Amino acid sequence: MKLLRLSTQLHKWIALVVGIQVLFWVAGGLVMTAIPIETVRSEHHVREQTPVPLVLGTVRALPEVAGALDLVPTKAELRSTARGPAWVLTPVEGDPVTVSAVTGTPFGALEAGEASRLAASAYTGTGVPGEARLLPEAPQETGREGPIWRVDFSDTERTTFYLSPETGEVLTRRSAVWRFYDFFWRLHIMDLENGEDFNHPLIIVATLLTLSIVVTGIILLWIRLARDWALYRARRN
Structure with missing residues (x-):
């Protein structure tokens, strides 16, 4: 007992x-x-993109680009972006550096109109993109740091695309579904x-x-x- x-x-x-x-x-x-999880990640709102081939004759060689930046990268990635080919160089210390693979210099400033256009071209759905906003610091929900462009869509899920200020690539997608899930x-x-x-x-x-x-x-x-x-x-x- x-x-x-x-x-x-x-x-x-x-x-x-x-x-x-x-x-x-x-x-x-x-x-x-x-x-x-595909709905949480807004994968159903991602438009299928046609790969853009890299024209190697227009791309600057890695040693040339790294030397001009006085940088010894531990990792280098050449990729195609909406604003042209880009070198992404990761130094021993510090954040990765992204430059145009054609000029070897940083991309020009991404304007709000271009950010909205790039977000719309990467989106599929019934929503309409709102005005793009450049945030000086990425929100916590992105899992990133530094400046980032935000574009909100008017769909029922209140989808948000976050874009790179250098290349205009969609870095992260968030929505009301994601925020509900995250809570x-x-x-x-x-x-x-x-x-x-x-x-x-x-x-x-x-x-x-x-x-x-x-x-x-x-x-x-x-x-x-x-x-x-x-x-x-x-x-x-």
């Missing part, structure tokens, strides 16, 4: 403490399984500030307490089933 009483008290009070978080875990799990993800991992850390002490403690609820619940079930079985046999005898 002492074991039953102790298990009942532990089960009741611990469940009271972590019950709301368990509800968040279940609700978050439901959201994350019910909404396709429940933060609740799920108990990191409301950044939504990134799922190994912090709070969630570990909450998980251990939840495990104790399961264990005490099993003990209670076992004791009560054994008691009911004993009563059943006593009645038959």
Whole structure:
């Protein structure tokens, strides 16, 4: 009886403490399984692009570009962008440097009208692009740093495209669906500030307490089933 009483008290009070978080875990799990990840990432709003071939004769060689920038890259990527071919050079320290592969110098400033046009050309759907805004610092939801162009569309999901200020490429897509999903993800991992850390002490403690609820619940079930079985046999005898 002492074991039953102790298990009942532990089960009741611990469940009271972590019950709301368990509800968040279940609700978050439901959201994350019910909404396709492709919808969360707005992949259905990405227009299929025809690859633009690089004309190598117009592209400056990597040693020439890196030498002009006085930079020794640990990684170099040549890619085609809406504003022409670009070299993306990653130095030993610091952020990657993006320059035109034709001139070897940084791209000219991207104007708002061109940013809206490039966003619209990368988008498919019923929405109309709003006025492009150059943000001096990328919002947390982009997972990036530094300046970034933002273009909002008027579709039902309130889709947002974030574009590179250098190349005009769409770096990140966000929407009301993504923000709804992200809210429940933060609740799920108990990191409301950044939504990134799922190994912090709070969630570990909450998980251990939840495990104790399961264990005490099993003990209670076992004791009560054994008691009911004993009563059943006593009645038959």
